[in-house]
Amino acid sequence: MANVSIIPSGDFKTSYGTDTTIFPTVTSRNFAILGVVLLLACPAFMDRYWLSLLIQIGYLGIAALGLNILVGFTGQISIGHSAFFGFGAFASAWLNNRWGVPVFLAIPLAGVLTTGVGLIFGMPAARLKGLYLAIATLAAQYILQDFFARADWFTGGTNGTIAEPLTIFGFAFDTDERYFYVVLVAMVVMYILGTNLMRTRDGRALVAVRDHYLSAEIMGINLTKYRTMSFGISAFYAGIGGALYAHYLQFVSVEGFTIVFSIQFLGMIIIGGLGSIMGTLMGTAFMVLLPELMQAASKLVSGTAIDTALNLKDNIAFLREMSVGLVIILFLVFEPDGLAHRWKQIKAYWKLYPFSH
Amino acid sequence: MFEARGVNLRFGGVQALTDVSFGIRKGELFSIIGPNGAGKTSMVNCISGRYKPTDGKVFFKGADVTAMTPNHRAALGIGRTFQNLALFGHMTVLDNIMVGRHHLLKNNFLTGSLYWLTGARKEELAHRREVEEIIDFLEIQHVRKATAGTLSYGLRKRVELARAIALKPDLILLDEPMAGMNLEEKEDMARYIVDLNEEFGMTVVMIEHDMGVVMDISHRVMVLEFGKKIAEGMPEEVLANPRVRRAYLGEDDEDGEAPSAHTAQQKEVA
Amino acid sequence: DIPVGHLADQSGGTSDVGVPYAQGVSDALAYINSKGGVNGVKLAVDSVDYGYQAPRAISQYKKWSSGSDKIAALQGWGTADTEALTAFVGKDEIPAYSGSYSGHLTDPTGKGTHGSKPAPYNFFYGPSYSDSLRGMLTWAAEDWKKKGGSGKPKYVHMGANHPYPNAPKDAGEQLAKELGFDVLPAVQFALTPGDYTAQCLTLKESGVNYAYLGNTAGSNISVLKACQTVGAKVQFMGNVWGMDENAAKAAGAAADGVVFPLRTAVTWAGSAPGMAMMKEISKISDAAGTAYRPVHYMAGVCTAFYMKEAMDWAAKNGGVTGPNIRKAMYQKKDWVPAGLEGVCIPSTWTDTDHRGMTAVNIYRASVAADTGASVADLVKSGAIKLEKISTVDVPRKPEWLGW
Amino acid sequence: MLSVNNIEVVYNDVILVLRGLSLEVPEGEIVALLGANGAGKSTTLKAISGLLKTEDGEVTRGDITFAGERINGIDPDKIVRKGIFQVMEGRRIISDMTCQENLRLGAFTRRDNGVKDDLEMVYQYFPRLKERTGLAGYLSGGEQQMLAIGRAMMARPKLILMDEPSMGLSPLMVKEVFSIIQQINKDLGVTILLVEQNARMALQAATRGYIMENGKVVLDGTAEELRNNEDVKEFYLGGGNEERKSFKNLKSFKRRKRWI
Amino acid sequence: MTLLFQLLVNGLIVGALYGVVAMSFVLIYKASRIVNFAQGEFLLIGAWTCWWLLTSWQLPFWIGFPITLVFMLIFGVVLQVVVLRPMIGEPIISVIMVTIGLSIVFQAAMKWMFGVFAKPFPQIFASPTLDVFGLQVQTVYVVSLGISILIMAGFGWFFKYSRLGLAMRATAFDQQVAQSLGISVRQMFAMSWAISAMVSAVAGVTVGVVNGVSSALSFFGIKVFPAVILGGLDSIIGAVIGGLIVGVLENMAHYVDSQWLNWGNMYEIAPFYVLIAILMVKPYGLFGTKDIERV
């Protein structure tokens, strides 16, 4: 009796070790491994368009995971994530261009630099809570954006800066087929690190701070430390994501890192599921693929009878935008807890099938 | 073990505590009773560090801890439960209790992320084992993996106790641990508390309104009224105090009955 | 078929100018197809609204640049996406025609003295932002003399701290100094409409005579209106994307007197041999033929036709491939696409210099007080007039390449 | 007045909590509902008041009728308008408002002019509440409980569902609260369904009682009958035939009654 | 010196407008704890509606404007009923995301219906500008200032004393409790959205009259965040004062910048620095209510 856990019915744990693995069941772990293997084969059969979408999901997914650690796990809303993402992008390019740091080192270093920035802008978290804190992060967004446009030495000012492709031992990862692997490796590593973090002491402390900070403090958790640290960790992820983005596009411009982008990040984690690591990835995929899907759909409509009947013509663009918004709304109306939640329910349903109650 | 010297606590116009001094001996089971709003919870908050006394000092293990933050006091060995449930609602019961181990664990965000490489795994598992012992002790195995927020009131109270025990505190503060429980459950809870005190050797401070429990298990009792200490001593002594009986139990002085907890409860309702 | 990618902003932040420009490109390409395409082969145009979001443009580009139906050329739009794609189009050898006229896109070799990187496959039709501003400054210097202004005229650069408004900032301020202007610190205002009274009050206070408006129309309108309200008497000089018939209508009398560069030799109301074909093209999306097309539409048509003629040449010289189209762009000097004579302005590209055009046609908007009617009516009634006031030939200095 | 027939309640589409529960609350009476932690008492009350909906719970079978009208599935605010008022477990006062504002909100559904007088009435029952002029969130636990009960009085409902009103109250207050409950019942003619852990007090105040276990009613009868039932005596009232056991000496063994 | 003074006056006038928008934020927040990211689009919808009534129907302003307000009221209710009602009881953050979705939809819908070009309002006031302490100010600013003071006073009273106001606050605090008190959460929400939409329209029309209507006008929605927070999220008066402060700050920052610093966009950024500074001292803004921290 002592070691029976009630979650994966039919899969009995015989030690605490097997009860604390990343994947709740052996099958789910095998599926995850299979997934990664399948992804490894992607460049062999996918065209660049699909690869580029996957790459985007990869680097955005890393940054989004950082945001989910901050928002979903620690309960501190940030509307300035894209600024940290941007900082990572510029930092990596700068480290490489200015100091000659090889790109494969510049990317993690950029993560570290961004962590520093995250900690600075996380300082208000020691005193502010909820939306007040959220708006302080909005301030971070604008202040950093302003800094990007101003700091010629760092960002190349409004002209932007080039970012060299990633090379290791003279082998350049400068095509999508090659860069795909870089992003895939980074993503797997970052997601594993994140999962580990959340199932150990500091990860639990973050969640405790979210759920009930007063009692967390009584349990010996230093609130200021963890609130600020959460910003640091989230910025680290954003920085890595941003750096990967920089060396993928090979050009970084101040224009991209706006509040709209920050809000998109929020969308990814909310749709994926706050406080869910795999959900983050699902949400990112959703937000990246949705406009593409709508684009494809509007392509189908354009020129058909519907098009002429409704006299849509150029207005198809607006219809498409509207449907992106509508899908987000409908999705949330029907699944307000995000994709991860739905996924869990589907799993629970099958586990108990046919006795769902 | 613990000492309060002339503690005053004021919130704007409300004087929650007025010049309260008392001491708790090591290994004692010390109860605080008093009417609603007397300042019992406030006193416990001063011990755990949630409130800083406006005036006066508190000492723990001989050191002045008046200015110390709650999280440091936790590390020093003060644990507590709350009157209004304060669990981490979205965490599993297990994780809730593991949070209690926070100050005993050494791994951090770096070593924790590198789980297998840094011994974090080993450490986590070792503590998991101890936590499981607490779970067995409080008999909450069946809800180990349930989300704390969905449990019934009584179970949540028990999980809270488990979390506080996980801190391995020397001094454990229990704010109305038996509120909302039926007799049977109170009996269980009383048993746990006595075990904590006698077998685990923890010093216990308990706030409780059920006089039966207070009388039976506590070593010493302190009575607060309107923020002032009005009595302190052995349970029987305190209960014999007419002021206590009037203010707290609602008995008339002329009522010549022998002082007993149950009579208070059994009295006909007006 | 010849695949062509077309990135447009129809729903995003710059859609006020993006819609007419994209319409021009689309109509032109459809018109080309209706006339048999390029050398008998039709263009397979894929028009995509990317909402002014660079990442979307990039993934779209990836789709176009891979697989068997790799595009032969790209019709692009904004600064961010064009810059982000510069390295890619260079590597993939896909000529990219864009709506971004940043000076550094004019340097195909990267040898420019102002740190531009090579952009061998980027083309645009029109004077660069920098050259436009140089032209207007040259005009302003003369204007100052003509008006008999005393002392040094004061010049200020205005715009958001963004790549697009900033692109010509240094170039403009440098020339302004050389021309004897007193250059005041730049004044910033966001790319969105808002209350810019504060900016206007300082303009008024510091007595600025000439101000460059680097933003797009929407926010420029706010500045013009605010400055009119507080009574700041400044000669505003707009960017190519900063002033047009719609903006003049929206700003009303506040837009009266603003000067700006026009990329075509005439406006929709003007007459030129090429206007006949222009009107034909317009009918593609406006069968009735009544629509009034703003300046950006015509610029879009010209851009598309330069690409088309380059494709024609490429088709006859080895096939319609990226490198051939690029080579084709260098074949002629001072050329105008056939049929658009008198509309598009003669341009020249060489493999070392992508400044297609350095002649800057400066127009002045004259706007009557009430602009309630439709743009077409307003232009017809003369309530809105775009009048040419000067043409400045900006010298093709080598040190200005890519700047 | 209220009857609950064989209801089943499911949380989150999966967790079955009530399994065919039935009970009757006759007009003008006080009915006590007793049971161990997690038996589903609060869930029963929420099913009646409609608040279940807000917690992802659902009545999947059976029905609930109030004054002859079927009320399951109706929104909680409409149920309040029909005259059923729940005093929720854990006080649930509105902490960022003052006591008075909380009380006034209790009377939200009322349109008559008696609100002012009732306010005074509540203050008479709980003079403490009048003294505390700050935000209700700063009240002590017991004070909050008084406020919650006062709020129910302000609504002047036909039926009050009380979820553990004595929780956290001092013995003196417990007595007071129970006498107030009886007064409300008598003077104002309000029917009361009372969930309590203090079985002794509850069965003294009530006319009927139900004991539930694991989502089902396992024993019911008049208060009198229950008071005299041996099992109830032993497990709810403490001390069956013999003298009450001291809490201290329960140490080593553990009793547990399962009724099924 | 006169420049400084004029900037000050201008700051107050623009700030009052920020205050109005901030107020409409606070309204929704106070009833539902939802931060409405579609607030800017409310402005836009209000402005376009009024514009359409005035140009296509040639209605005089004094008829078209009230119709706009009524329309917005209905619009708010319908929006709440159709979109937000099913979200009652769901996590707030999901609802906030829905408002982001709404802003995407409205943004596109407005462009579809009214086009992408800025359109001017017909002339409304006989003299478009007024002289306020030596500064030429758009008449419409002054009028909207008056309207907003009225609205503000009304809401101050409403939330403090009226039964519905209390109910709205209760709903915001805890929907479950509110329902247990017989408060219809749906009605409260519908009401707050309706009023908020209406108040936004006042601001929308004002900005529209000054600058012309275009989609970009919705940017106002985000621009007032600092004002809302500065005043304290749940304070009506705070919102207005926050708006005034931000308005003045922008102008003062611009003054300092133009006279000495020449950094360029202090105008936009300075309010954020000040915001952080103020929040560090007053973590709940100037007038916001503190969270109750009691265990």
Ligand SMILES: Nc1ncnc2c1ncn2[C@@H]1O[C@H](COP(=O)(O)OP(=O)(O)OP(=O)(O)O)[C@@H](O)[C@H]1O
């Ligand atoms: N943070 C605070 N701010 C303002 N007043 C407070 C605060 N905390 C407690 N009080 C007041 O102090 C007094 C004592 O409260 P306390 O919670 O200590 O009482 P208690 O003895 O625990 O009562 P109960 O048995 O009802 O829980 C109460 O009147 C309460 O209103």
Ligand SMILES: Nc1ncnc2c1ncn2[C@@H]1O[C@H](COP(=O)(O)OP(=O)(O)OP(=O)(O)O)[C@@H](O)[C@H]1O
């Ligand atoms: N929102 C919820 N989601 C899932 N399960 C729930 C939820 N609320 C209650 N439960 C479960 O339903 C069961 C009955 O809970 P309920 O709160 O009704 O018990 P109770 O009899 O009131 O207990 P107590 O005396 O401790 O208050 C418990 O097992 C609890 O875990």
Ligand SMILES: CC(C)C[C@H](N)C(=O)O
């Ligand atoms: C504003 C636009 C019309 C184009 C401009 N080149 C840009 O940045 O994107």
Ligand SMILES: [Mg+2]
């Ligand atoms: Mg207490």
Ligand SMILES: [Mg+2]
């Ligand atoms: Mg209960």
